[in-house]
Amino acid sequence: MKTYTYTEKKDTRSGFGAGLAELGRTNPNVVALCADLTPSLKMGEFIKENPDRFFQIGIAEANMMGIAAGLTIGGKIPFTGTFANFSTGRVYDQIRQSIAYSGKNVKICASHAGLTLGEDGATHQILEDIGLMKMLPGMVVINPCDYNQTKAATIAIADYEGPVYLRFGRPSVPIFTPADQTFEIGKAIKLTEGTDVTIVATGHLVWEALEASKVLFEKGISAEVINIHTIKPLDETAILESVSKTGCIVTAEEHNVLGGLGESVARVLALNNPTPQEFVGTNDTFGESGTPAQLMDKYELNSAAIVLKAENVIKRK
């Protein structure tokens, strides 16, 4: 079995900051907007190097989304930055009308997604954002897994014409994808080959899925781990090919099971190849205060939960 190791941990938001800084040097049309959270979004380098291409909006996310839509009229490629909660739920109608329905080339970049925001608690821990964004016609939804992939995704979405939701997080997580990767929107990445169970994971749960696959291997279970960094458009072919071999699947995400990656996968399977599926995600609940690790354990968003669900789903074959 292919195994993955890491020598360094970093937050995915820093990957966004590094990607944005690189875009600042390579693409003169890229502009950035922020609603008073530039240190949290790691936007400092871009701002320092491109002060004339940065718009400090103040604490006014609705206005930020509208201004971003307007900046596209004149050829700019705006990247908005704030927490995931304030990037989606707070401004859903602004995104819906002024960006998605209007077909504007805005990149909505959302940090501190999910439970791993930690101590600030449920007011800030959005677990519904993937659902909100994937329901918008034409919106691309991306949730990369580590620093390198987030950096690559940030760079890649500038070349894609249309609205994109890019979701990343606050905690330091292992860096296990290549620094020199090319990010392909909508193209799943098979991380391990397996025959007994497919595990598709997104964001922070991808590393947990790899950890789970090691435990499963020791138990004699061969798991195929797929990194679904793009939830919409979903790489249906990769999922169907894998389950045709394994016959069962576990989905894993730092998001409500209602409306998330798991439901998107279930739809593909229901239409093409009904397959036993188990879901790792929050179960229709809000989060709470705590350290990221405590929260991921309490809400069962970890490798142990994935192992358990994998064993369960294999029994249902």
Next chain:
Amino acid sequence: MLNTQQLKDLTTQVRRDILRMVHKVNSGHPGGSLGCTEFLVTLYNNIMDRKEGFDMDGIGEDLFFLSNGHISPVFYSVLARVGYFPVEELSTFRLIDSRLQGHPTTHEELPGVRIASGSLGQGMSVALGAAQAKKMNGDSHLVYSLHGDGELQEGQNWEAIMYASAKKVDNLISTIDLNGQQIDGSTDDVLPMGSIKAKFEAFGWIVIDIEEGNNIDAILKGMAEAKSKTGQGKPVCVLLKTVMGNGVDFMMYTHEWHGKAPNDEQLAIGLAQNPETLGDY
């Protein structure tokens, strides 16, 4: 550029378009549309510097954003009458498969429309972004926007109003249609907003009053003054005092015709008050 008589003739024809459009589908918003007819006719013909044809980026020309998208009938009629699309297409307003949706949208790629609007309070933010893009592009042209007075009850406007002066967006002229009416009654009854002029001034805007917002000469004079105030480090607000339903006597001075279409008899009366000038679509 049209002379005053030509502008008046066009205004009358646009009124006919509005009445016929909403009558045909028995839906739409004639009241606010009729109140802003002189303004939009004058803006598009004599105030804005526009290029031939339509491209979304609009570099090298003035731009307009309609924030109160429900007055789509007047917007569509003016866009068609100045040549963005064939006037015959006005007959498809609100019909299935039409580019003329109930509220304006870019989704159907109707030339002249740069943003979807209808959910209120979003247009000024978009206009601000477009104005800032113009500055970045070294484009000295202006951005215009239109908003209802009731629409100012939406909080996003005040985020935008605060931002515009803070960031010295002085290539923007935002016009507020002060007709004093909204769906549930007069703005003073629904949610009194006090002095809108004092509020804009307190937020650092230059405010120009057009007391007779249905008088073409007053609009020309007021908008020329507004233009002369751009480029001075402050955004410019025009307070356009209009009569809702203007030009159709039974629709005037009331909120009743905000979102109601005339019946056959009422249409005939309205059309008789606005004789055909440039040919119906």
